[in-house]
Amino acid sequence: MSTDLSLKLFRSMYRIRAVEEEIAHRYPEGKMRCPVHLSIGQESIPAAFAESINTTDFAVSTHRGHAHYLAKGGNLNAMIAEIYGKATGCAKGKGGSMHLIDLGVNFMGTSAIVGNSIPIGVGLALSAQLKGTRQISCVFLGDGAVEEGVFYESVNFAAVRHLPVLFICENNLYSVYSPLTVRQPKGRSIAKMVEAMGLKVAICNGDDVLSTHNIINNAVTEIRNGSGPQFLEFSTYRWREHCGPHFDNDIGYRTEDEFHAWQMRDPLCGLEHDFKQMSSSITKQVDEIKAQIDTEIIEAFDLAESAPFPMQSEAYEGVYA
Amino acid sequence: MLQKNFAAAINEALHQAMEIDQSVICYGLGVTDPKAVFGTTSNLEARFCSDRVFDMPTSENAMTGVAIGAALNGIKSVMTHQRVDFFLLALDQLVNSAAKWHYMFGGQNSVPITIRLIIGRGWGQGPTHSQNLQAWFAHIPGLKVVMPTTPEDAKGLLLASIFDPNPVVFLEHRWLHNTVGEVPDGDYRIPLGQARKVRSGSDITIVSMSYMTVEAIHAADYLATQGVSCEVIDLRTIKPLDWCAVFDSVTKTGRLLALDSGFTTGSVAGEIVARVAIEKFSELKAAPARLAMPDVPEPTSPGLTKGFYVRAADIAEKALEMMGRDASEVRRDIVEPIPHDVPGEWFKGPF
Numbered sequence: 073m074s075t076d077l078s079l080k081l082f083r084s085m086y087r088i089r090a091v092e093e094e095i096a097h098r099y100p101e102g103k104m105r106c107p108v109h110l111s112i113g114q115e116s117i118p119a120a121f122a123e124s125i126n127t128t129d130f131a132v133s134t135h136r137g138h139a140h141y142l143a144k145g146g147n148l149n150a151m152i153a154e155i156y157g158k159a160t161g162c163a164k165g166k167g168g169s170m171h172l173i174d175l176g177v178n179f180m181g182t183s184a185i186v187g188n189s190i191p192i193g194v195g196l197a198l199s200a201q202l203k204g205t206r207q208i209s210c211v212f213l214g215d216g217a218v219e220e221g222v223f224y225e226s227v228n229f230a231a232v233r234h235l236p237v238l239f240i241c242e243n244n245l246y247s248v249y250s251p252l253t254v255r256q257p258k259g260r261s262i263a264k265m266v267e268a269m270g271l272k273v274a275i276c277n278g279d280d281v282l283s284t285h286n287i288i289n290n291a292v293t294e295i296r297n298g299s300g301p302q303f304l305e306f307s308t309y310r311w312r313e314h315c316g317p318h319f320d321n322d323i324g325y326r327t328e329d330e331f332h333a334w335q336m337r338d339p340l341c342g343l344e345h346d347f348k349q350m351s352s353s354i355t356k357q358v359d360e361i362k363a364q365i366d367t368e369i370i371e372a373f374d375l376a377e378s379a380p381f382p383m384q385s386e387a388y389e390g391v392y393a
Numbered sequence: 394m395l396q397k398n399f400a401a402a403i404n405e406a407l408h409q410a411m412e413i414d415q416s417v418i419c420y421g422l423g424v425t426d427p428k429a430v431f432g433t434t435s436n437l438e439a440r441f442c443s444d445r446v447f448d449m450p451t452s453e454n455a456m457t458g459v460a461i462g463a464a465l466n467g468i469k470s471v472m473t474h475q476r477v478d479f480f481l482l483a484l485d486q487l488v489n490s491a492a493k494w495h496y497m498f499g500g501q502n503s504v505p506i507t508i509r510l511i512i513g514r515g516w517g518q519g520p521t522h523s524q525n526l527q528a529w530f531a532h533i534p535g536l537k538v539v540m541p542t543t544p545e546d547a548k549g550l551l552l553a554s555i556f557d558p559n560p561v562v563f564l565e566h567r568w569l570h571n572t573v574g575e576v577p578d579g580d581y582r583i584p585l586g587q588a589r590k591v592r593s594g595s596d597i598t599i600v601s602m603s604y605m606t607v608e609a610i611h612a613a614d615y616l617a618t619q620g621v622s623c624e625v626i627d628l629r630t631i632k633p634l635d636w637c638a639v640f641d642s643v644t645k646t647g648r649l650l651a652l653d654s655g656f657t658t659g660s661v662a663g664e665i666v667a668r669v670a671i672e673k674f675s676e677l678k679a680a681p682a683r684l685a686m687p688d689v690p691e692p693t694s695p696g697l698t699k700g701f702y703v704r705a706a707d708i709a710e711k712a713l714e715m716m717g718r719d720a721s722e723v724r725r726d727i728v729e730p731i732p733h734d735v736p737g738e739w740f741k742g743p744f
Binding site for chain 2: 130132161162163164165166167171173175180181183184185188189190191192193194195196197198199200202203209221222225226228229232389390391392393
């Protein structure tokens with residue numbers, strides 16, 4: 073593992089964390105008037121993805137999609153403006169936090185309906201296959217989406233047509249407040265089940281960002297070389313409430329101990345700790361990365377706050393293409 | 394122009410679209426099987442290869458999402474289901490994604506997909522093989538809803554639907570597949586959103602769609618013998634609806650009878666009555682009326698479907714009542730065909 077790659081992964085994780093923390097910090101002001109689903113605690117997977125994927129590859133994601141949008145290279149200013157409902161937003165204020173898009177980097181959209189974007193990602197893979205390009209399509213999903221019928225339909229079709237699609241499952245153990253234990257049988261492995269459907273799969277601890285990167289990078293390379301669809305399952309943990317800026321360990325659906333156990337393994341803190349053991353030049357680079365990102369984020373929020381809202385008349389426009 | 398039936402006209406439109414544009418693909422359960430969806434997809438696979446024409450898993454919802462995803466990268470999918478009812482499994486993808494994609498992402502891209510759905514009727518199609526859900530689809534902003542009646546319209550509207558940049562729900566009534574008419578050759582397109590005046594008249598406007606237009610024509614022909622001049626408007630596109638054609642006709646006749654092949658409550662016919670009452674109230678000489686299917690599922694037994702459908706006699710009777718005329722002879726003059734549960738001798742079942 074090169075320090076160079078570690079720094080890139082750190083940068084990507086830190087940027088996602090800092091953006092999400094700033095959203096959480098400012099959310100109570102009431103200016104971001106849409107639901108937000110933060111990825112704090114889950115950054116290692118999108119960060120590893122960011123260092124493995126080409127701009128021309130496709131990606132789709134979910135209601136918890138800020139991190140994936142940023143990892144794919146989505147424009148930060150346009151995302152923050154979208155969450156503020158401004159005309160400069162990536163969907164011109166029509167979509168909000170749950171409907172992010174940046175066609176400049178082939179981040180094709182996110183959906184607020186669990187499982188909804190899965191077949192859309194598969195369709196993008198079909199289009200790449202039909203056109204004979206070497207693009208792959210990446211589908212982000214959570215453990216809850218695995219319980220939707222459309223997931224099985226999509227995996228099945230991807231297998232039938234040998235499509236260049238990478239399913240990335242972030243298993244954070246909870247669907248809103250419902251634990252995995254009430255939703256899926258004890259002892260069942262999601263990845264093993266998908267393997268039985270004909271996909272190559274891998275399971276990885278998402279807290280290990282270097283292994284996570286290794287697994288995603290290998291899968292991307294193999295799919296690009298014609299392996300057909302693959303499914304990766306990463307264990308991870310969302311630190312804050314399902315929807316909104318707060319911590320919610322006090323309301324009783326999970327324990328403070330469980331939360332702390334995951335927080336102790338935070339790969340972002342882990343990497344930063346490792347860097348501090350290295351040379352002073354590395355430490356300096358880390359500080360520079362953080363300062364640069366912090367500035368970028370403040371600028372994005374300033375731009376979003378000062379941008380105009382869309383014209384009221386635009387609410388009635390764009391129903392049809 | 395050659396005489397062709399409706400199913401052949403659909404087939405011709407598909408061949409034409411795939412020939413014109415390499416990005417058009419066609420899939421659905423059975424599109425490559427020996428029956429080729431009542432002949433509508435015949436010879437497509439042989440001509441355009443299995444990459445572009447293929448059978449699919451029985452996964453209506455995901456396969457709709459696949460069409461959406463492919464559309465975002467420039468592929469125009471024509472997806473076919475042998476019954477509307479099967480497609481209800483795909484409403485998430487249709488309503489939450491296809492219909493809204495253009496709007497909710499700020500107009501940056503769109504979803505040019507065409508979903509062919511076939512409406513069954515009679516021969517025991519029963520509660521789940523016979524639903525006319527055009528009003529449901531029309532309720533959703535962002536969808537276009539098309540219901541052709543004639544072979545010519547079937548071809549022209551299907552080609553227009555495939556090349557429309559929006560998602561189109563294209564509803565084919567099974568009782569129309571064997572109807573014959575002239576079908577123009579070549580890349581023949583009929584703009585979406587334009588109704589067609591099937592009969593010109595001065596006493597009453599009958600607004601109709603799909604197979605109901607056939608019944609409306611029978612009724613109009615009978616009413617002509619009774620001295621009632623009907624104007625029959627075939628909507629062709631349910632959404633966007635050609636309100637100008639409806640309003641112009643009602644302004645001329647002062648009477649509106651709206652027909653619908655779907656259930657009564659929340660029907661397209663109900664919407665037409667409402668809009669006409671709101672916007673053309675002063676032009677009306679009689680209360681507007683509608684005839685649609687009763688608010689019960691369609692039963693299966695031929696014993697139960699006798700007299701169940703809205704037919705020419707019902708339309709003629711209602712029209713005469715609206716004219717203040719005696720309608721007591723109508724049922725003597727127009728009797729329900731025997732058997733009542735097939736579109737004609739050609740239909741031998743099973744679906």
